[in-house]
Amino acid sequence: MQPTPTANHVGLWSKVLAEMELSISGANFKTWFKDTYIDKQEDGTVYLAVPNPFVKTWLLDKFHKTILRSLRNFDENIRAIEYFVTKDDNKKKAEQAPQKQVAPTKELPLADFYINKDDNLNPRYTFENLVVGSFNELAYAASQAIIKKPGIVYNPLLIYGDTGRGKTHLIQAVGNHIKATNKNKKVFYLTSEKFALDYISSVHDPQKINSFKEKYRKYDVLIMDDIQFLAGKEKSQEELFHLFNNLYDNNKQIIFSSDKHPNYIPNLENRLRSRFAAGMIVDIAAPDQESRAAIVRAKTIHHNLNLSPEIIDYIATSVDSNIRELEGTMNSIICQAELRAKDLNISDIKNIIKGSAKPKKAVSVLDVVKIVAGFYNIEEDSLCKNCLL
Numbered sequence: 001m002q003p004t005p006t007a008n009h010v011g012l013w014s015k016v017l018a019e020m021e022l023s024i025s026g027a028n029f030k031t032w033f034k035d036t037y038i039d040k041q042e043d044g045t046v047y048l049a050v051p052n053p054f055v056k057t058w059l060l061d062k063f064h065k066t067i068l069r070s071l072r073n074f075d076e077n078i079r080a081i082e083y084f085v086t087k088d089d090n091k092k093k094a095e096q097a098p099q100k101q102v103a104p105t106k107e108l109p110l111a112d113f114y115i116n117k118d119d120n121l122n123p124r125y126t127f128e129n130l131v132v133g134s135f136n137e138l139a140y141a142a143s144q145a146i147i148k149k150p151g152i153v154y155n156p157l158l159i160y161g162d163t164g165r166g167k168t169h170l171i172q173a174v175g176n177h178i179k180a181t182n183k184n185k186k187v188f189y190l191t192s193e194k195f196a197l198d199y200i201s202s203v204h205d206p207q208k209i210n211s212f213k214e215k216y217r218k219y220d221v222l223i224m225d226d227i228q229f230l231a232g233k234e235k236s237q238e239e240l241f242h243l244f245n246n247l248y249d250n251n252k253q254i255i256f257s258s259d260k261h262p263n264y265i266p267n268l269e270n271r272l273r274s275r276f277a278a279g280m281i282v283d284i285a286a287p288d289q290e291s292r293a294a295i296v297r298a299k300t301i302h303h304n305l306n307l308s309p310e311i312i313d314y315i316a317t318s319v320d321s322n323i324r325e326l327e328g329t330m331n332s333i334i335c336q337a338e339l340r341a342k343d344l345n346i347s348d349i350k351n352i353i354k355g356s357a358k359p360k361k362a363v364s365v366l367d368v369v370k371i372v373a374g375f376y377n378i379e380e381d382s383l384c385k386n387c388l389l
Contacts, residue, residue, distance in 0.1 A: 009038040016070045023066070025132040025140060031298050032058055039086075044079035046071060049086045054297045056083045057309050120189040121179065125172035131298050133291030136166060136284045143170055146253060147177045150185065150221055154280035156244070156254035158227075160261050161284035164322025167257040170284070171223050174255060178221055185220040192227045196236040203235070213239075217246050221253040228258045232267040244275050254279075292316035292326055299330045306343050307333075314346060318353050329353055 013036075021029050035051040036059075048067075050056045059067065060083055071078045115122050132140045145153045159167050175187045198215075202208035216222060222243075230237055247254050261283070262268060262276045287295070293316040300307050307315075315333075319326045332352050337344050344352075373380040 009041065012071070012074055013038045015074050016067065019070045019073075020063070020066070025127075025137075028132055028294075030128055031131070031294075031301065032063070039084075041078070044077055045082055046078055046080070047082045047084060050083055051086060052301060053085055053306075054301055054309075054312075056085055058294075058297060059083060119175065119179065119187050121172055121175050121187065123176065125169045126176055127173045129298070129302070130166070130169060130173055131291065131295045133287060133294060134285075135287040135291050136170065139170055139282045139284050142280050142282055143174045146174055146255070147181070150178055150182070150253040151251040155248065155251075156256060156276060156279040158256040158258065158262065158276045158279065158281045159284060160258040160281070162286070162322065163259060164324030165284045165286065166323050167284055168225055171225065171255050171257050175221060175223050178253075182220075186218060187221040187223070188216070188219040189223040189225070191225045192229045192236075192240075195224065195240065196230060196233050199236050199239050213243075216243055219247075219252065221255070222247060223255045225257045226259070227256050227262075228260060228265050230268070231265050234269075237269050237272055241269070241272055241275070244272075248275075286320075287323060287326075289313075289316050289320070292320065292323075295323060295326060296330060299327070299334070303334050305334055305337055307349075311344070311346055311349050314349060315353065 017033060020033060032055055036055070037049050039047045039049045041047070048059075050059065064081065068078070068081055071081070127143075130140070139159050142154050142157055142159075146155075146157060159171060161167055172189055175189055178185055179187045195216075198212055202212040224240075230240065244254060256276065258265065261281065262273050293312055296307075296312045296315050299305070300312070315326075315329065319329050329352070333344065333349065336348065336352055369380050369383050373383055
């Protein structure tokens with residue numbers, strides 16, 4: 001039976017946690033500092049209890065100096081930190097696991113996974129399960145500013161980046177947070193394709209077109225995904241322009257996402273580009289190896305999956321295309337671990353990745369020529385007159 005932390009230990013660690021919460025993102029704070037506490041303090045050493053080996057490794061590698069500095073701010077006698085995994089927590093989880101499997105009458109929280117038809121928001125997209133790293137920290141910071149003052153700062157906000165980088169997760173997290181903290185604000189999420197289809201279905205009926213115009217103007221926060229699909233749709237762009245002006249003039253928050261910067265979306269009206277530029281345009285880059293490793297660790301913690309640090313680094317290095325593919329690979333690994341009812345080794349992981357990850361495609365010279373010619377709208381032959389392919 002582990003000793004109960006004293007009131008002094010609880011108070012000291014509460015002060016440290018308060019400082020840490022101010023210095024890092026809320027998602028990272030909850031991922032790495034939840035269920036941690038000071039177990040004891042002896043001879044200038046603080047013994048910090050953590051829930052699992054992954055948190056121990058991450059705190060030691062990424063936050064050790066910051067934690068030690070914060071501890072010393074409150075107690076100059078502290079010289080070192082020892083991290084250890086709490087065995088009681090692991091035992092408790094093991095004892096509880098069979099009970100979850102044999103409870104057929106227990107009702108699952110299915111409501112937590114249904115998309116609300118009133119606002120189209122997916123409840124799974126929250127800031128709590130969003131991993132923040134160097135690849136998305138600017139977009140995350142902008143979203144945090146918005147949830148504090150919706151419609152006032154960074155309006156509109158446009159987040160762009162290649163597919164699978166977490167744009168939809170982030171913009172819906174904004175909607176879910178505002179919905180939860182501002183009950184009087186109406187939030188609505190849709191794709192640009194749905195917007196265009198709604199317009200097309202109403203254009204031939206005067207009553208429907210008026211209903212269409214009013215439908216989206218009643219919301220306090222409008223979130224539109226994948227605006228690149230409006231390229232070339234002149235009438236839909238015109239309706240979006242008028243809707244934008246109405247919402248903006250009434251201090252309603254507008255959030256967009258796109259797979260590229262609006263300046264590089266072909267056949268997009270300049271007046272829309274200028275409206276986007278009036279707010280905040282920020283990109284989400286490809287996640288680096290460290291951020292991918294953090295995503296993998298967060299998944300293992302959430303599903304109570306035991307993977308060694310070497311395996312986590314291997315996954316993060318091998319699946320480097322985008323977050324969506326990384327999460328798909330992790331889902332396969334989690335499924336295999338549950339089916340086999342045992343910890344997976346590096347050989348198992350390699351076979352799973354080989355079977356689930358998309359093979360990397362080599363880029364040929366002809367591919368480069370085709371892309372360059374298409375970008376500059378010139379003939380491919382004009383690039384190859386004096387070269388051998």
